[in-house]
Amino acid sequence: MGTGKRGLLTAALTAVCAVTVLAAPGTAFAAPTPLPTAASSGSPASPTPPRGKDLEQVREKLDRLYHAAAVATDAYNAAEEKAKKQSAEIVALAKKIVEGQQKLKKLKNQAGASARAQYRTGGLPPTAQFLLSDDPGQFLDGAGLVLQGQQATKKLLGEMARTQKELREYADDASAQWKKLEAGRKAKAAAKKKIEQQIAAAKEFESKLEKEEKERLAKLEEQAALKAQTAWLDTGVLKEADGKASAQGKKAVRFASAQLGKPYVWGAEGPESFDCSGLTSQAWAAAGHPVPRTSQAQWKQLKHVDIKDMRPGDLIIYFDDASHVALYVGDGAIIHAPRPGRTVTVAGAGSMPILGVVRPDA
CATH class of the missing domain: 1.10.287 (Helix Hairpins)
Structure with a gap:
């Protein structure tokens, strides 16, 4: 196995392990450990990094900026x-x-x-x-x-x-x-x-953060996703979701898995980079069953299925405006292209607000 493939496999296994942790209902989440201040550490006085609520507000603002970019990306792709x-x-x-x-x-x-x-x-x-x-x-x-x-x-x-x-x-x-x-x-x-x-506003906003702040922000984002996934699993939503992938669904999952680690680029549909719907549309094109290009069109035109009936290969649509989409791979996990600055990755299916599930090969 080449070093590139081994690296991708390692990253995928790491992500799957994280999802496995998510599958344990009732996981507790601790607040991020505060960084030492100048007074407590004895170091020279410096601007105090945002902490607690302030950093949470930073995370929420970044989420809003990238969400707006995702909505605009869907409009661009549709045009x-x-x-x-x-x-x-x-x-x-x-x-x-x-x-x-x-x-x-x-x-x-x-x-x-x-x-x-x-x-x-x-x-x-x-x-x-x-x-x-x-x-x-x-x-x-x-x-x-x-x-x-x-x-x-x-x-x-x-x-x-x-x-x-x-x-x-x-x-x-x-x-x-x-x-x-x-x-x-x-x-x-x-x-x-x-x-x-x-995207420029989000990058400028992030550029003003110190290294320690960025690290804490990343932890906050991870904790928010874990918390959302756990809450989703605690509903028992997956107890009846044991559908087996179709032959085409398996092909779509294999295609998406092969893209792990590739960068998110808005408007891209491979082969070197993807946006969210670029990944899902190409996965199903590779499976021999073309689907609409945008997440909103996928939501409108493909057959809706109940979450309890979903199976690997189905597409999960997120947010009220259907601005994000991911490929369900089973066991409460998805593969998706998250946003600018990130790569195609494995995540918890409940880590974002779910609008619904659609099946390309219904």
Whole structure:
């Protein structure tokens, strides 16, 4: 086994051990140990790091900033998906317009040939041609063909009119799609700007923390997640959740497991980095069952299942706005891409507020 794979396996096992700890209901949580102050340690006076409630407020503010970035990321991804579809529709319309123009040209050539044939007869009506004919019998034999020719010409002109109408409709549709594409471009640009603003604000906020404060903040985050997971497990929610993964679900879990340790990057869907829905959508694409790109679309379009019925491979949707998604891997654990600055990791399924569970291969 290579050193890279061994490192990922070690990280995964460490995370799974942490989840195993979470599975023990009633775990107690102690407040973080206060850091020594200048007065107690005898060291030179320095700014006192935030402690207790102050640091908890820091954690909550960071959570809000990254949550806002996640919401904006979903909006960006949705705009990106719409842009892809609209571009494909414009290409299809352009192809139809080209084909329609070629068809119209052919019809015009046919109409021109018909007009030239009529010109050669002098443009006389059939009755006059009959009276002036040297061989009326021969004329009568051809009268049926003339009538057929007139009907064909009428049909030809009707087909030309329909083709011209279709071309106008295709052009109108293409124009409408271009307008939608432009609106989508603006929406995507606005979402991108908001993402960058929220992440920049979070990073700037974090940069003001001392090393000790960052360490204590990390412990607070870990404790909050453990507390939420334990409270979730204490409800007995997993007592009946013993569903077995489908063949496709197993493939999705294997794919997600292979991504452990890769960085979170907003808007990314692999292979080197992922955002939350980029990971879940690619996991199920690898399983041979494509799903919507965004967490909100996954929540809206995929089949909902009760938590007690969930099985490995199902997707757990988080927060009231469906702004985060993770892949359930069993035993109360998930694999997910958390947020900027973090990597794809294993966590407790109840470590965040659950909105619901969806099943891609229902």
